[in-house]
Amino acid sequence: VSEALLASATPVSGKTGIAQVATVSSRDEQIGDLVGEAMSKVGHDGVVSVEESSTLGTELEFTEGIGFDKGFLSAYFVTDFDHQQAVLEDALILLHQDKISSLPDLLPLLEKVAGTGKPLLIVAEDVEGEALATLVVNAIRKTLKAVAVKGPYFG
Structure with missing residues (x-):
């Protein structure tokens, strides 16, 4: 089954193409546009994290460099x-x-x-x-x- 899916898959690239797939998947054009923008910014090997927020809006934040879940030891x-x-x-x-x-x-x-x-x-x-x-x-x-x-x- 997975081989058949991979054989029929069409790679998506570019901000617009990714945004279209994300819009269909989320059923929300704003979310689709944000996902497209995020993916175009971080690239194929980048990381996108989705987190729950205490605010009412949806926002996109970019962080350069690396972050750690634990702080410095002193x-x-x-x-x-x-x-x-x-x-x-x-x-x-x-x-x-x-x-x-x-x-x-x-x-x-x-x-x-x-x-x-x-x-x-x-x-x-x-x-x-x-x-x-x-x-x-x-x-x-x-x-x-x-x-x-x-x-x-x-x-």
Whole structure:
């Protein structure tokens, strides 16, 4: 059945074509237009999220970059106090699938990053113990701009 459906499927592209399919699917021209606009903006590999709102209207919001469902691991990582955000530009990124707690494992990397002058974003299952303490001390002293966050889908 699925092979027959795929064989008879007609790919849809472009803002207008996507909006037409979305309008038929939702039975609402405004929703169709919003879906068409969203899909044309984010592209084939982009992500569109639909969320319930407490307002009466329907709105479209675009977010550049990446967002995390969990925040930074220490309030000392805040760089924008007005918005309580940690903003890093042109950052180096460390992705690690396990917990980071040992400083001897992390220290050589931190020394290399400090030499570049770039900020560091650490995404791991968790950052704790002396590794987190060292990042916090560096943030307080402003010797290394680093932010540690729990990656999506971890605990």
